[in-house]
Amino acid sequence: MRTSGSTRGSGGWWGRKTTPGKVETYTRWSFHFFALIEVGAVGLPLFAQVGAGVAGWLAVLVTVHALLCSATASRALDWTRGRRAQPVRLLWFLGAVTALIAVVAVVLGERSPDDNQVQAAATTLLVGVLSFGTGTLTLGVRGRRQVLAVVAGVVGGTLVLQLPLGVAAPAALVTAFIVLITGGGLAFTAVFSVWLLDAVYELDEARETRALLAVAEERLRFGRDLHDVMGRNLSVIALKSELAVQLARRGRAEAVEQMIEVQRIARESQREVRDVVRGYREAALDVELAGAQGVLTAAGIECEVTGEAAGLPAEVQSALGWVVREATTNVLRHGNAGRCTVAVRVAEASVVLTVENDGAKAVDRGTGGSGGGTGSGGGGAGLVGLRERLTAVGGDLEAGAVDDDRFRVRATVPLPAVAGGVAS
Template sequence: MRKAGGWWRRKSTPAKVETYTRWSFHSFAVIEVLALAPTAGTVGSRMGVWLMLMVCVHAVVCGLTVSRALDWVRGRREQPVRLLWTLGAVSAATAVTSLVISGHGPGGDDVDSAAGGVFGVVLTYGAGVIALGVRSRRRVFATVGGFAAGAALVGFPLGVPALAALVSGVAVLFGGGFVAFAAAFSVWLLKAVYELDEARESRARLAVAEERLRFGRDLHDVMGRNLAVIALKSELAVQLARRGRPEAEEQMVEVQRIAQESQREVRDVVRGYREADLGVELTGAQGVLEAAGIRCEVSGEAAGLPVDVQSALGWVVREATTNVLRHGDAGRCAVDVRVTRECVVLKVENDGVAAPSGPGGSGLAGLRERLAAVDGTLEAGPVGDGVFRVVASVPLRVSEVMA
C-alpha cells in the first residue's frame, strides 16, 4: 500500500509548483461558491436559486479557464481566447443580474448587501483569472481597468447612485488588480522554476559531454600520431616489397612494434578511467554536481588506500553521482569517507528522491561485483523522507594502508 502523500513526493519541483498554482486558483472558485451560498436564502427562493446557479456557472468557467490558461503558459495548448471571452461574458451577466435583483427584487439591506457581494466578487475574480490567459502587462492592465470601468458605468442605467457606482468601480479596480498581480506573479514564478530546472539538466548534460570530449582528446592524442606512422610505414613496406628490397621486412617489423605500443597506450588511457583514483573521483563528483546546481559536501580523507580499493570505491562515487544527476530532484549531496584500522566506509547521501527505489538497476549490481573483488559490500536504499543513501564498505589490513 502506498504511503499517503507519495504522489506528491514523486513529483519534481516544477511539477509541485504547477500543481500548487493550479489548485490555489481552483480553491478561489470553491471559496467563491461557498462565500456566496447564503445569497440564495437572503434574496428569496426563485431569484436566489437563479443567482446562485449563475455564480456556480461562473466558478466552473473560472476553474476551466485556469486549467487551460496554465496549459497555454506551459506551451501544451493554444491560447484559450474563446474561453477568456466566455468568462468575461459570464462575469458581466452575473454582475448585471445581481444589480437587477438589488434594484428590482425584494427590498431590504440584506438583499442589497448580498447582491453587492456577488457583484464585487464575480468581477474581481473574473478579472484576475482572465489575467492568467494574456501575455503582456498592457493587456492585464486593460483587462482590470475595463472591469473596473464597467463596474462603475453599468450601475447608472439601473439607477445606482453615482457615489455607490464609483465605490464599486474602485473596489473592483483594487480587488481585480490584486488577483491579477497574483496571477501574473504565479505565471512568472512557474516559468522561472521550469527554466531553472531545464538549465540544471543542461549543465548536467554539458558536464557529461565535457568528460566525453576529454576522453576523445586523450584517445586522439594517443592514436592519431601512431596510426599516421603505421600508415606511412605500411605504404613504404609495400613499395619496397614490390621492388624486392629486403628493407620491407624491417618496415613491417617496425609497424608491428608501433601497433603493439599503441595497444599499450590505449590500455593505459582506459585504465585511467577504469582504475580511478578515489581522491580525483571525489573532486570530480563535487565539481559535476555543483555545476548542475546541487550543493555537494565532501568530507574524509582518501589518501593512502590500496590501488584496488580506491578503484572500486571510485566507481561507487561515479555511479552514485550519475544516479543523483539522472534520478530524483536533489538539492544537496553529502559524500563521506571514513578509514579505520579494519575497513574503509564510503557513504553517499542525497535528498530529492521522488519515490522509494526497488532492488536497484544494473549499475548497483555492477558496483556489488566490483566491491566483491575486494571483499567489500554495498548497501543502497531510501533512509528517510526523500533521502537516498549508498554505503560501500571494504575491509582493510593494517599493512595495506600506505603511509
C-alpha cells in the first residue's frame, strides 16, 4: 500500500476511503456531472430556440441520452476495474440512441431552412449529443486504436448522416469538424481519467507490495541471523561428536572432554538462539530508527524521527528497538497511515519512546478492529510481546487511540543510575 504521499481524511464517509477509492469516486461523479452539463448546455437552450412543445420533447430526448450516458459510464468504469464484464450491449444501445437523436436533429434543421433559431437548436442538439456520446463510448473500449476508431466513426457518421438528408457539404463539414473537436476532447478526457484511475490503483498496489517486501526482508534478516548461529555451532557439534565417537571406540579418555565441549557449545547455542529471538544480537536503537524511517518512507508514509539513542544501555536499546520494529510493521500491514512520527526522549531517570500514526479511525471502521495502524488493540499479540520485553527491563507500554484518527504507542524504560547520569 501511499502512498506515496497520499492524503487521507480523518473521518466520515469520505475520510474512510482510501486514496484510490477517493479518486474513483471523484471520477465517477465527474461523469455523472457530465449528464447535468449535457442537459443544461444542450436541453435547456432548446426552449429559447424552438416552441415549448417541440423543445419539451427534445429536452426529454436529451435527458434520456444524458442518463443513458451516465449509466454507461458507471458500467464502463466497473469494467475497467475488473468488477464486471464489458457492457457491450449497453454501448451498442447508447450508440443507437445517439444516432437516432442525431437523425431527429438533422431532420429538424432541414424542415426549417428559413428559421435560424430552429437551425441553431438543431445544430446544438446534434453536436451536443454526438460529443457526449463519443466521450462515453470511449470509456467502454480499450486501446488507442479502438478509441480513435470510435471518434473517427462518429465524425464520419456525422457526414454520412447529413449529406443524404440534404445538408449542404460546407455546413456538414463544419458540423463534423465541431464534433471532432468537442467529441475528441471529451474522448481524451475519458481516456485520461481511466488512465489516471488505473495509475493510482497500481501505485497503491505497489505501496502494499513494498510494505510486504519490507516485512519479508525483516523475516529474512531474522532467518539469516538464526542460520549464522545454528549453522556454525551445529557444524562444530557434529565434528566434535564424531571425534568423541572415534576416541571412545579407541578407549581414549579425551572422548569425555570432547563431549563436555559439545555440551558447552550446545548451551551456548541455546543462549544465542534466545538472543536472536529476543532481538538482542542487533539491537542498536539508532539502527532500528533509521530502518523504520527508510521502510515507511519507501512505503509512501511520511515519517519523522526525533531524538537520540546514543549512550543508552544495550538492554534498553534492545527493548525499545523491538518496539520500533513491531510498531513499524503494524503501521505497514494494518494501518492506513499517511504520516508517522517516532520520538525518543531521554529524561534523567527514564527514556520514553513514542510512535504515533494517523489513519487509525478509518481502519477501525473498515475492519472492525480495536486498534489503530500501530497495533491490533490493547490485547493484540504483538503488544503483549512488547510488554513482556519491556517488563524484563522494568519498563511499561501504553497503546491506544488518541484524538480522532490517531494511534499512539508509548514505551517508558527506567535508566540505571549510572546510565541515567550519563544520558542527562
